[in-house]
Amino acid sequence: MVYIMIAYYDPFExxxxxxxxxxxxxxxxxxxxxxxxEEMAEEYMREVHELEKIFEDRIDEIRRGYTEPLSTIxxxxxxxxxxxxxxxxxxxTIEVTVTEDKIRVEGKIDKSKVEKALGKHIxxxxxxxxxxxxxxxYKLDPSKVRIEKRGNKIHIWIPKQPETY
Amino acid sequence: xxxxxxxxxxFIFREYVDIGKPKFMIVGLPDVGLVGEIAVLHMIRSLGFxxxxxxxSYTLLPPVAVVKGGEGLCPIRVxxxxxxxxxxxxxxxxxxxxxxxxxxxxxxxxxxxRGIEYIIGLTGIVNPERAELLKPTVYWVASTYDxxxxxxxxxxxxxxxxxxxxxxxxxxxxxxIRRRVNTLILMADSFLDIPDPEAAATLLRALSRIIxxxxxxxxxxxxxxxxxxxxxxxxxxxxxxxxxxxKGYEYRTPxxx
Numbered sequence: 001m002v003y004i005m006i007a008y009y010d011p012f013e014x015x016x017x018x019x020x021x022x023x024x025x026x027x028x029x030x031x032x033x034x035x036x037x038e039e040m041a042e043e044y045m046r047e048v049h050e051l052e053k054i055f056e057d058r059i060d061e062i063r064r065g066y067t068e069p070l071s072t073i074x075x076x077x078x079x080x081x082x083x084x085x086x087x088x089x090x091x092x093t094i095e096v097t098v099t100e101d102k103i104r105v106e107g108k109i110d111k112s113k114v115e116k117a118l119g120k121h122i123x124x125x126x127x128x129x130x131x132x133x134x135x136x137x138y139k140l141d142p143s144k145v146r147i148e149k150r151g152n153k154i155h156i157w158i159p160k161q162p163e164t165y
Numbered sequence: 166x167x168x169x170x171x172x173x174x175x176f177i178f179r180e181y182v183d184i185g186k187p188k189f190m191i192v193g194l195p196d197v198g199l200v201g202e203i204a205v206l207h208m209i210r211s212l213g214f215x216x217x218x219x220x221x222s223y224t225l226l227p228p229v230a231v232v233k234g235g236e237g238l239c240p241i242r243v244x245x246x247x248x249x250x251x252x253x254x255x256x257x258x259x260x261x262x263x264x265x266x267x268x269x270x271x272x273x274x275x276x277x278x279r280g281i282e283y284i285i286g287l288t289g290i291v292n293p294e295r296a297e298l299l300k301p302t303v304y305w306v307a308s309t310y311d312x313x314x315x316x317x318x319x320x321x322x323x324x325x326x327x328x329x330x331x332x333x334x335x336x337x338x339x340x341x342i343r344r345r346v347n348t349l350i351l352m353a354d355s356f357l358d359i360p361d362p363e364a365a366a367t368l369l370r371a372l373s374r375i376i377x378x379x380x381x382x383x384x385x386x387x388x389x390x391x392x393x394x395x396x397x398x399x400x401x402x403x404x405x406x407x408x409x410x411x412k413g414y415e416y417r418t419p420x421x422x
Contacts, residue, residue, distance in 0.1 A: 039262075049259050050405050053226065054398075063235065070359045070397060074293045083296050085359055087390035117394035155296060 066129035082134060082156040087128040088114050091152055098142040100157060103156060105132045167219075173278075174271035179219040179239065185249040189376050190276055192254045192286045195332045195403040198290035198355035199396050203365035204372070205255045207385045209244045210379065214253060218243035220271075225264040241268075252281070259402035260407045269336035273346055283315065284341065284348040284403065285375070286334045287368050289355030301354035301364045303371045306330065308341035308348040315349050319371045322351065330408055342396060349375075356405045360396045361391040388392045 061067045069086035080101065086094060089107030107130045118124050127144040138161050146157040167179040193205025208214070219239030231238040245252040260268060276284055290304060303322040307313040316324060330338060334350050341348035351371055353364040366382040373380050385392070 009236065042261050046409075047263065050402075054402060057401075058398075068399075070393065070400065072356050072358050074296060076293065081296060083356065083359065087393040113390065114394060117391040 001024060050123050059144065062126045065126055066131045067109075067127055069107075069132045071132060073136070076157075078160055080158040080160060082158060084132060084154040084156065086130040086132075086152050086154075088117075088127070089152055094130075094149065094152065094154065096147050096149075096156070098145045098147070098156075100139045100142060103134045103136065103145070103158075105134075105154065107152075153154050171275075171278075174267045175225050176220055176255050176268060176271040176296045177219070177311045178271075178275055179211065181219070182216065182217050184243075184245060184252060184279065185219050185295065186280045187245065187249055188251045188282045189251045189283045190243075190254060190284050191251065191372065191376075192272070192284060192334075192337070194254075194286075194288070195259050195399060195406075196258060196332050197289035197357055197407070198359060198361035198364055199366045199400055199403065200355050200361050201287035201401070202255065202351055203251045203362050203385070203392055203396065204287045207365065207382070208369060208372075208380055209253055211384065212246060213246035213382055214246055214251075216242050217245040217252060220254075220268075222264070222267075223263075225267055227258060227261075229258055235422060245301055251378070257399075259399055259406055262406055263415045265333045265410065266336055266405075269333045270340055273337055273340040273344060273348075277344055277346055279291045282347060283312065284346060285315075285366075286337055286348065286350040287370065287372065288332075288334050288350065288352050289361060289364055290352040292354035295354050295356050295361075295364075298354055301361075303365045303367055304352045306338065306352075308338055309345060312341075312347040312349040315347070315375050319351075319374050322371050325352070332407070336356060357407070360393045360400050362386065362392045379390065381404060 021159050067088065069084050071082065071084045074081040074083065084105050086107050088109050090110040094107035109127045109129060114124050114127065140159065148155040167181055168183060168212035169180040171178050191205055191208065193201035195202050221239040226240055229240045240258045241256040243252050243254045243364050294398055296363055303319065304325045305322050305324045316322065321403040338350060342379040351368055353368045355361040362385050366385050369380045369382050
């Protein structure tokens, strides 16, 4: 048996296809825009949470009466260098304590210096101490940690465990 | 009271006085070690610049009004010298990752529209050796031939041969190349998340050579600790943005060799 396909021009079928194609494209465009809006909303919410955290941290600092020092950690092949700066603290009161799993830094606030920098703000009046606690990624012998104090700057050299570098 | 107001890319540029056609716009946006921010703040204070333009956006910036001397100010401001040759941009708030791109694009467009000859961006570049460095090195990268010539006028500065720039200055640089705006980005070795006044002082010394103004930096070094106390919160806010915009790329060497 032989079947013969007869192609014929159907303007309605063509119009129907064009309409469906336009609808599909519009749907895809709508989905893309919706995804973009979702991403923007997520980004906005992340920002809001961060601002909330900053606000809560500030309130916490006033409530507890202490602020955390500035710090940064630098990877130095076989060592980690923890740089801590406590510009608000009185240099002679800064103490560093090293235990096998954490490093603690404490110092008393230099009120006159903080007032000079920030004015007589409520935040300034409530602060008494600078305190920071840094958890180490592994347990180590505290005697192997080298501490250099340069004024209100503290450089703490932490040896890495052999398998971590 | 503004004399002229214009909206560019979602940001309102409010001019309080006619800024004329300055030669340089110095940009100090919050970035690595707040180096640019510290440098521009010190420049404005020590040279007695006045507030000429306020930049704001109700949708892209947090709802903040800065109050100084009983007056409400925009969170991003442009200050200028008396003879209208130099303007300097500084911000009171950390930029969110959402606002970095539109602000950078709007800035380049504003510079182009106002016919400002050069953008000079001041920023830091993370150097793991910074803790041991007594004197940070200055590096530069430029968008056009004229800006390259300006960069070579700083003998102590090195041209960046390869690497990545991430953040607002990357957008400013790329948009400047696209729009043929003369942009020179000066970068000094810095800590990532500790405000670095010494690096800012190094940048200001380099900047003095190209803008033909002597910017005294002794006071900035002397008051380094006060600057760090003042900018501690801005540093914390900026750190979270830096992590989100992929600042880690700056530690990588480019793949093409």
